[in-house]
Structures are given as C-alpha cells and as structure tokens.
Amino acid sequence: MGYKIDEKFVVAIASSALFDLSESDKVFQEKGENEYRKYQREHENHVLKKGVAFPLIKRLLSVNIDFPPNEAPVEVVLLSRNDPDTGLRVFKSIQHHNLQISRAVFTTGNNPFIYMDAFNASLFLSANPKDVREAVDLGLPAGCVYPSDYIDDDNDDELRLAFDFDGIIGDDSAEQIYQEHRTIEPYHVHEISNAAIPLPPGPLNRFFREISILQKKVIQRHKDHKEYKSKIRIAIATARNAPAHERVISTLREQEIQVDVAFFLGGIEKRRVVEVFKPHIFFDDQVTHVEGVSRIAP
Incomplete structure (x- = not known):
C-alpha cells in the first residue's frame, strides 16, 4: 500500500525560504554554475543558517510529535531548483536541525513548483519572486518570503x-x-x-x-x-x-x-x-x- 499523501497537510518549501542562501547565491550570480557547484561541494558540511520560513516549518513539523508516526498529519516537501548533487548541502542542514523532511524534488534549474499537486501541497513558499509569480499565474497557492530581522524564540512552542x-x-x-x-x-x-x-x-x-x-x-x-x-x-x-x-x-x-x-x-x-x-x-x-x-x- 502506498504512502497516503492525500491525507496529509502538506507544505512545499524552496530551500531559499527554509535557509539563508545569500552566500551561495552570490557565488552563482558572480562566478557561474561551475564555481557554484564547486563551492557547494566544498561547503556541504557547513550548516546553512536558518531562513525566513524556518520558524514556521519547525513548528508545523513539531505538531507530529503528538501523534503516532503512522498518523502524523503534517508533511513538508522540499522543492528545489538545485540538482541532487548541489542540493546535498541543503539536506545535510535539514538533518543537522533535526527537521523531519524526507521528501524532495530537485529540478536542475527548472520550475519546481509544478510538482505541488503531485504532493498534495496547499502552499509553496520561496524567496524567489519570479518562481512565486509564475506559480500564482498557474493558479497555484504560493507566497514569497521577504527578508526579516525576526529573531525566533526557541522556548516558544506555540x-x-x-x-x-x-x-x-x-x-x-x-x-x-x-x-x-x-x-x-x-x-x-x-x-x-x-x-x-x-x-x-x-x-x-x-x-x-x-x-x-x-x-x-x-x-x-x-x-x-x-x-x-x-x-x-x-x-x-x-x-x-x-x-x-x-x-x-x-x-x-x-x-x-x-x-x-x-x-x-x-x-x-x-x-x-x-x-x-x-x-x-x-x-x-x-x-x-x-x-x-x-x-x-x-
């Protein structure tokens, strides 16, 4: 029997919303794909800083703690323009922060949000305005996260x-x-x-x-x-x-x-x-x- 994703509350998130990718993005913009790929490999064990949507995702996933594993109601899926190789750093950072995210789509530069319906996602969050606009134009529920000075309180579980x-x-x-x-x-x-x-x-x-x-x-x-x-x-x-x-x-x-x-x-x-x-x-x-x-x- 397959995994019943249609019974879950699902949020799709881009790595740009979950983590601060400003440094690696700068390498890509200024030096190109090959240097970016090299940079990501050299830094794949360097944990990425928390992004704007990290507090939301952390708390959504914490809801599952109150349920048996086979009844966990929340699922978060990573949708990324990276390929699996350059995306490895993101997954290592997910593991470091103990986020229960195990499903992902890596599209190697193509639009990742077109897979929202496949994962039953009711929201796509990204820091890439172009991706969000394209998703909205397709009638998909998407939001662009803005830079924030917000400091999360780790002792606040609400x-x-x-x-x-x-x-x-x-x-x-x-x-x-x-x-x-x-x-x-x-x-x-x-x-x-x-x-x-x-x-x-x-x-x-x-x-x-x-x-x-x-x-x-x-x-x-x-x-x-x-x-x-x-x-x-x-x-x-x-x-x-x-x-x-x-x-x-x-x-x-x-x-x-x-x-x-x-x-x-x-x-x-x-x-x-x-x-x-x-x-x-x-x-x-x-x-x-x-x-x-x-x-x-x-």
Whole structure:
C-alpha cells in the first residue's frame, strides 16, 4: 500500500525560504554554475543558517510529535531548483536541525513548483519572486518570503499564523469595488448589501482551511487533557472595519472556521497588531503591507 499523501497537510518549501542562501547565491550570480557547484561541494558540511520560513516549518513539523508516526498529519516537501548533487548541502542542514523532511524534488534549474499537486501541497513558499509569480499565474497557492530581522524564540512552542482577508482568504472582488471608486462609502454600501454572502475563495483559502482542520485535530488529540492549550493560533488582520466586518464573519461561518483573533483595523497599520501577536508567518497580498511588517515578522 502506498504512502497516503492525500491525507496529509502538506507544505512545499524552496530551500531559499527554509535557509539563508545569500552566500551561495552570490557565488552563482558572480562566478557561474561551475564555481557554484564547486563551492557547494566544498561547503556541504557547513550548516546553512536558518531562513525566513524556518520558524514556521519547525513548528508545523513539531505538531507530529503528538501523534503516532503512522498518523502524523503534517508533511513538508522540499522543492528545489538545485540538482541532487548541489542540493546535498541543503539536506545535510535539514538533518543537522533535526527537521523531519524526507521528501524532495530537485529540478536542475527548472520550475519546481509544478510538482505541488503531485504532493498534495496547499502552499509553496520561496524567496524567489519570479518562481512565486509564475506559480500564482498557474493558479497555484504560493507566497514569497521577504527578508526579516525576526529573531525566533526557541522556548516558544506555540505556532501563530496571521492572514489578511481580502485577496488571501477571500478573493479580491470587494477590494476591486474600493479601487474602482477610490472612496470608502460605495465600498461600505456594497459590503452591507452583501454582508450575508460569503466571499469566493482567495488564493490561500485551501491552506487557511487546512491549517484550521489541523488545529482541530490537535485539540481533539488532547480532548482528555482539560488544561491543554492549543499550540496553533490563527489570526485575521484586515483593513476592514464595521460595517464591512460582517462579511468576514459570514465567510468564516460558511467554512465552519473559528479564528482565535480577529483584527478589524480600518486603516490602522497592521504592523501595530502584528508586533503584539508575533506570528511565525503573516500573509498579505499587498506589497506595501508586507514591507511594513516583514522586518518584525516572517
């Protein structure tokens, strides 16, 4: 019987998001492929520094500790533009950090994300903007991680995820109303009249739903421990405020999802609440919002 990957919560990650590859990338850009290959072989036992998405991946995989090995719900797959030879350093670094990642695709310079569906992945994370744009153009759920000064607390075993709403969980059809009129009043009129109608799914809706299902699995696993506090917390941070907030709730109700925290900010900078919530990843579809947050959170 084959491995049942379709029953897992799967994240696909590029080595550029998991580790800091700035040094080796510089060699490739300045000296070419042959020198890069030589550099990787000479340094394959030098452990790579942690990348922007490392705290997220570490905590996602730690969820499996609470389950028997044959019931582990989380799988992380490495998708890499390296070939197996130059990619060996990445796998050695994975082993050094004791990350339970055993599956990988090495594509020797070609697009790795085209294998997302083969591994049932609900998200692809990379530090390569070109790869992410191409993945999104193909309708695949992908995110580009931005450089960050975030320092992870290894003693904090909670996993916190924060999501923008429009263009992430729901589509951007409501946002387009605002962009069309450039004033808030027509937008509010539209959202009040559609308050009970859930928004169509956005690009990361599946990932959002599956992380919520994973959260419920973990809570169910500890149902006999009354003092247990879930190690997964989910937040929404949206520029919406009342009266436009109701459509967010209608959408969550339809999907039977309860978030732990919701920020209806109405123009207040998202950075202010993200700095307090301290997510291990924050998803937003607008570069200005991402740039405002990325230095303090992945």
